[in-house]
Amino acid sequence: MEIKKGDKTKALTIKDIANLAGVSVASVSYVINGKKGVGPEQREKIERIISWHHFRPNQNSRGLSLSKSFNIHAVIRREAAPACKNFYFGVLSKMMDLIECRQYNIVPAYQSDDPADKNIMSVIQNKNTDGILFFQGIRKDIVKMAANKKIPHVIINPGLEENNVPSVLLDFERMTFQVAQFLAEKGHTRIGFIGMQSMPLFFRQTLDGFTKAMRQYRFRADKAWIRGEAFNEESAETSMRRILRCKVLPTAIVCTQDNFAVSAVNAAKTAGYRVPRDISFISIDDLPMAKYLDPPLTTIPVDQTELAFCACELLFDFMEGKAVRNITIPAKEIIVRDSVRILKP
Amino acid sequence: MEIKKGDKTKALTIKDIANLAGVSVASVSYVINGKKGVGPEQREKIERIISWHHFRPNQNSRGLSLSKSFNIHAVIRREAAPACKNFYFGVLSKMMDLIECRQYNIVPAYQSDDPADKNIMSVIQNKNTDGILFFQGIRKDIVKMAANKKIPHVIINPGLEENNVPSVLLDFERMTFQVAQFLAEKGHTRIGFIGMQSMPLFFRQTLDGFTKAMRQYRFRADKAWIRGEAFNEESAETSMRRILRCKVLPTAIVCTQDNFAVSAVNAAKTAGYRVPRDISFISIDDLPMAKYLDPPLTTIPVDQTELAFCACELLFDFMEGKAVRNITIPAKEIIVRDSVRILKP
DNA sequence: TTGAAAGCGCTAACAA
DNA sequence: TTGTTAGCGCTTTCAA
Numbered sequence: 001m002e003i004k005k006g007d008k009t010k011a012l013t014i015k016d017i018a019n020l021a022g023v024s025v026a027s028v029s030y031v032i033n034g035k036k037g038v039g040p041e042q043r044e045k046i047e048r049i050i051s052w053h054h055f056r057p058n059q060n061s062r063g064l065s066l067s068k069s070f071n072i073h074a075v076i077r078r079e080a081a082p083a084c085k086n087f088y089f090g091v092l093s094k095m096m097d098l099i100e101c102r103q104y105n106i107v108p109a110y111q112s113d114d115p116a117d118k119n120i121m122s123v124i125q126n127k128n129t130d131g132i133l134f135f136q137g138i139r140k141d142i143v144k145m146a147a148n149k150k151i152p153h154v155i156i157n158p159g160l161e162e163n164n165v166p167s168v169l170l171d172f173e174r175m176t177f178q179v180a181q182f183l184a185e186k187g188h189t190r191i192g193f194i195g196m197q198s199m200p201l202f203f204r205q206t207l208d209g210f211t212k213a214m215r216q217y218r219f220r221a222d223k224a225w226i227r228g229e230a231f232n233e234e235s236a237e238t239s240m241r242r243i244l245r246c247k248v249l250p251t252a253i254v255c256t257q258d259n260f261a262v263s264a265v266n267a268a269k270t271a272g273y274r275v276p277r278d279i280s281f282i283s284i285d286d287l288p289m290a291k292y293l294d295p296p297l298t299t300i301p302v303d304q305t306e307l308a309f310c311a312c313e314l315l316f317d318f319m320e321g322k323a324v325r326n327i328t329i330p331a332k333e334i335i336v337r338d339s340v341r342i343l344k345p
Numbered sequence: 346m347e348i349k350k351g352d353k354t355k356a357l358t359i360k361d362i363a364n365l366a367g368v369s370v371a372s373v374s375y376v377i378n379g380k381k382g383v384g385p386e387q388r389e390k391i392e393r394i395i396s397w398h399h400f401r402p403n404q405n406s407r408g409l410s411l412s413k414s415f416n417i418h419a420v421i422r423r424e425a426a427p428a429c430k431n432f433y434f435g436v437l438s439k440m441m442d443l444i445e446c447r448q449y450n451i452v453p454a455y456q457s458d459d460p461a462d463k464n465i466m467s468v469i470q471n472k473n474t475d476g477i478l479f480f481q482g483i484r485k486d487i488v489k490m491a492a493n494k495k496i497p498h499v500i501i502n503p504g505l506e507e508n509n510v511p512s513v514l515l516d517f518e519r520m521t522f523q524v525a526q527f528l529a530e531k532g533h534t535r536i537g538f539i540g541m542q543s544m545p546l547f548f549r550q551t552l553d554g555f556t557k558a559m560r561q562y563r564f565r566a567d568k569a570w571i572r573g574e575a576f577n578e579e580s581a582e583t584s585m586r587r588i589l590r591c592k593v594l595p596t597a598i599v600c601t602q603d604n605f606a607v608s609a610v611n612a613a614k615t616a617g618y619r620v621p622r623d624i625s626f627i628s629i630d631d632l633p634m635a636k637y638l639d640p641p642l643t644t645i646p647v648d649q650t651e652l653a654f655c656a657c658e659l660l661f662d663f664m665e666g667k668a669v670r671n672i673t674i675p676a677k678e679i680i681v682r683d684s685v686r687i688l689k690p
Numbered sequence: 691t692t693g694a695a696a697g698c699g700c701t702a703a704c705a706a
Numbered sequence: 707t708t709g710t711t712a713g714c715g716c717t718t719t720c721a722a
Contacts, residue, residue, distance in 0.1 A: 011472040013699055024709045029701055039707060054463055056471040060408035061699030064714045069405065071450060082633065089434040096453055100464060105416060105452040108441055118399055119445060126401040127356040233633050263637035288427065288578050292608035294639045358715060369693045374717055384691065406715030409698045 012055050021046045032057055071107050072099050072315070073129045075120055077137040078110040081196060081231040083259045087285075087304070088135050091156070094308030095133065102316070104130065111138055124149050131315050134158075137199060152318035156311055159201050166317075166324035168310040172202060172284070174331040175300045176209030176254060179282045182298075182334055183252045184217045187343025188280060191221060192250035194239045194260050197228035206256045206284075225250045236260035240267035252340065255283035258290050261297055265339070276341040286335055296337035303332065357400050366391045377402055401448075416450050417660070418474045420465055422482040423455040426541060426576040428604040432630075432649070433480050436501070439653030440478065447661070449475065456483055469494050476660050479503075482544060497663035501656055504546050511662075511669035513655040517547060517629070519676040520645045521554030521599060524627045527643075527679055528597045529562045532688025533625065536566060537595035539584045539605050542573035551601045551629075570595045581605035585612035597685065600628035603635050606642055610684070621686035631680055641682035648677065 014032070018025045023042055030038045031046045038046070049055070059070050074095065076088050092108055099106040107129070111120045123129050124145050132146055132153040143165060146153040155167040183191050193210050197203045207226070214221055224246050227239035236259065243250065244267065255261040261283040268279050275281060275295055286301035310327045318324055359377070363370045368387055375383045376391045383391070394400070404415050419440065421433050437453055444451040452474070456465045468474050469490050477491055481502040488510060491498040500512040528536050538555050542548045552571070559566055569591050572584035581604065588595065589612065600606040606628040613624050620626060620640055631646035655672045663669055 011470065014701095015699080025700080026702080026709060026711095027707085033701075035702090037707065042707085054467040054470050056467050056473065057701095058409070058471065058699050059473055060405045060414065061714090062701080063405035064403070064409055064699080064716090065701040067714075085438065086431075086434075089431075089438065092453070093430065093434065096455055100454060105450060107450040107452060108437070109445060110441055122399040122401050125356065125399050126403065128401065128404055233637050237637065259634065262634050266637040266639065266641075269639060289604065289607050289634075292578050292582065292611040294611065294614060296611075359717095360715080370716080371693065371718080372691085378717080380718095382691065387691085402717095403715050406698090407717080409700090409715080410717040412698075 011058065012053055014057055017046065017049055017053070017055055020049050029057075067127070069128050069130050070104050071129045072104045072131045072133065073120070073123060074106055074108045074133045074135070075111050075138055075142075076108065076135045078112040078117075079198070080135070080137060081198060083232060083257050084136070084196075084199060084202075087302075090304045091135075091308045091311075094305045095312055098308060098312040111142060113139060115139075115141075121145060124151055127151070131319050133311055133315060136201060152315060154311055154314045154318065156307065157201065163326075166314045167326050168307060168314060169326065169328045170302060170307065171328055171331050172205040172256075173209040173212075175284050175302075176206040176256065177213045178209075178331055178334060179284065179300055180210050180213035180254050181216075183254070183280065183282060183340065184213065184219070186280075186340055188250075188252040188340075189217075189219050190225075190248065190250040190252070191219060192225035192227070192243050192253040193221070193256075194227045194230050194236055194243075194253060194264055195256045196231050196260075198231045202256070203228060210254055221250070222246060222248065225253075230256075230260050233259055233263040237263040237267045240264035241271070244268065244271050244273075249279070251278075251343070252280035252282065255281060258283050258285035258287045258297060258299055261299070261339070262293060265293070265295075276339050280340040282334075282340050290335075291337065293339075295339045298334065298337045298340045300334045301332050303329070356403065357398055359402055362391065362394055362398070362400055365394050374402075412472070414473050414475050415448065416452050416474045417444050417476045417478065418465070418468060419451055419453045419478045419480070420456050420483055420487075421453065421480045423457040423462075424543070425480070425482060426543060428577060428602050429481070429541075429544060429547075432647075435649045436480075436653045436656075439650045440657055443653060443657040456487060458484060460484075460486075466490060469496055472496070476664050478656055478660060481546060497660060499656055499659045499663065501652065502546065508671075511659045512671050513652060513659060514671065514673045515647060515652065516673055516676050517550040517601075518554040518557075520629050520647075521551040521601065522558050523554075523676055523679060524629065524645055525555050525558035525599050526561075528599070528625065528627060528685065529558060529564070530689075531597075531625075531685055533595075533597040533685075534562070534564050535570075535593065535595040535597070536564060537570035537572070537588050537598040538566070538601075539572045539575050539581055539588075539598060539609055540601045541576050541605075543576045547601070548573060555599055566595070567591060567593065570598075575601075575605050578604055578608040582608040582612045585609035586616070589613065589616050589618075594624070596623075596688070597625035597627065600626060603628050603630035603632045603642060603644055606644070606684070607638060610638070610640075621684050625685040627679075627685055635680075636682065638684075640684045643679065643682045643684045645679045646677050648674070 014025050014028050018028045027038050134155045136157040158167040195203050195206050230236035230239045261281045265275050273279050283299045286299045290297040359370050359373050363373045372383050477498040479500045503512040540548050540551050575581035575584045606626045610620050618624050628644045631644045635642040
């Protein structure tokens with residue numbers, strides 16, 4: 001047979017490689033898939049030619065044979081708050097490398113709460129994905145469908161009812177507890193809370209952590225100090241304004257995200273309060289900026305890299321048929337900066 | 346023929362649909378691909394069955410026949426500054442919808458400056474992509490390879506030598522010019538600049554805009570006021586500190602990104618200067634937070650949605666064989682807040 | 691307008 | 707250990 005001369009725009013095929021190496025396509029296929037059945041010299045020769053040409057087998061063809069898509073979908077709730085999406089994309093960024101090096105495509109996609117949004121459903125139904133990373137809050141029926149169709153999947157911060165699904169959990173309850181505890185230890189007794197009801201699970205976790213701390217110290221938070229309407233900078237500002245309308249003000253506020261703290265601090269300052277002298281703030285995230293705000297924000301960091309790593313590991317284990325399990329990522333230490341006034345050393 | 350009963354985990358095939366509709370696979374295929382050659386009643390029946398089952402043809406198989414991958418890659422420079430990556434992911438987020446609704450997967454991927462990173466090259470070489478969105482600063486050889494292999498591609502903020510590649514340009518030169526002009530109009534004559542050399546094109550564009558404004562007003566900026574070492578919050582702080590070491594200080598600073606402004610403002614305050622009383626700041630981006638910083642940041646907004654839309658439109662036009670062209674997105678109006686002191690009304 | 695069948699590039703079962 | 711080939715699900719040509 002003749003060796004095909006370079007039509008520059010046509011990709012090589014396994015057949016071309018076989019011709020170049022003077023072997024059959026089967027041998028090349030075996031080498032590609034790391035199977036035995038090829039002699040060492042042949043194997044080496046084939047490997048050399050493959051890497052020389054940067055040859056990669058056609059994924060459509062390979063996928064067709066293997067019933068694989070080589071896609072891993074990262075599904076994000078469309079209605080998630082901008083701040084959350086930002087966080088998710090940070091995690092996605094870390095996932096990209098972990099997934100790429102396994103020769104998968106990572107495909108980020110939005111899924112709406114609206115049942116009319118069938119996009120991901122049809123991806124699942126038609127087996128156009130090999131694994132799914134669900135970010136928090138995806139509709140249960142979608143997750144169930146993935147289970148029914150035997151598509152490996154993991155949930156990042158699942159709801160409580162989703163305990164039988166492999167998942168990785170950031171311990172937001174614990175983080176919020178620690179943060180509230182920190183305020184208490186610094187002598188604050190009147191503490192407010194700005195959270196995000198529109199992410200119900202996240203809201204419950206953070207509020208639970210907060211409430212637990214309040215109970216432990218026997219503090220009674222005024223109901224009006226506990227706000228849930230925040231979902232971006234603007235609404236967090238509104239929350240803070242509402243708190244400031246109370247007759248008795250809290251001396252410190254727990255924000256469930258740095259973003260909220262930024263505009264809450266702003267609202268307090270605008271109303272003439274000094275931060276942290278009159279009102280202290282503490283939050284969760286540790287954005288790169290947090291250190292440079294005025295005042296520098298005391299906050300508990302969340303490690304996106306770790307989250308991405310755990311989620312991918314879980315997914316790969318699932319895909320390889322290993323036992324599914326859950327991971328809870330423990331809360332980190334608070335990074336103490338200057339947004340909390342120390343009332344008692 | 347019998348209608349196949351539901352093996353729940355196996356996806357439907359075009360054959361199943363054909364059986365259900367009592368027609369041949371060809372007819373189904375014609376309907377899927379919007380071709381003529383099928384009678385109206387048949388067509389309607391087939392369409393009904395397809396939508397009823399949420400049927401989507403197997404992409405591997407389809408791709409194999411059509412020589413398509415259904416992937417559109419979004420290539421991001423791995424070495425890009427964190428602030429830039431954030432911006433890119435914001436744009437990616439907008440692209441997701443535009444691309445998904447065309448039944449493509451969007452596949453974000455990093456490409457390193459290091460020639461050893463062959464990942465995207467091999468994707469291109471092996472035609473495992475139908476189109477590429479290159480974000481600023483991707484190695485020229487990669488872009489050229491896409492051209493050689495006839496893979497449609499667009500560059501977001503290309504280098505000057507890449508003028509023959511379809512591209513969408515944010516007019517950073519103009520934005521920086523406007524921002525510097527604004528300072529001049531408010532009576533500032535000693536103006537500094539904090540930019541990012543590590544993104545060479547972006548740096549040149551912004552610095553050119555700045556320089557042009559300086560020339561127009563015949564201002565002479567001290568060389569030490571012009572910094573290029575910023576690439577994140579930390580290094581921007583360093584830049585500002587260095588500026589503050591000058592004997593004569595500028596009264597205003599142009600930052601090429603809001604992030605830089607945040608930590609530059611912080612550096613100034615920490616050194617005992619009041620903002621904007623002693624030193625003013627202006628920047629580019631308009632992050633959601635910008636409004637809530639202390640002081641609220643005067644900045645010129647960049648529209649991610651528009652950028653995503655233009656880039657995708659260009660790419661789709663290219664993919665459909667339409668004439669390639671470039672788009673320059675004009676600079677928006679400055680959003681005036683409180684970080685610039687008005688020295689002259 | 692419809693159906694049959696070749697071919698896309700690969701895997702893997704089977705034959706040699 | 708190697709080569710041959712059926713088959714994966716679809717598109718599309720060709721024949722009916």
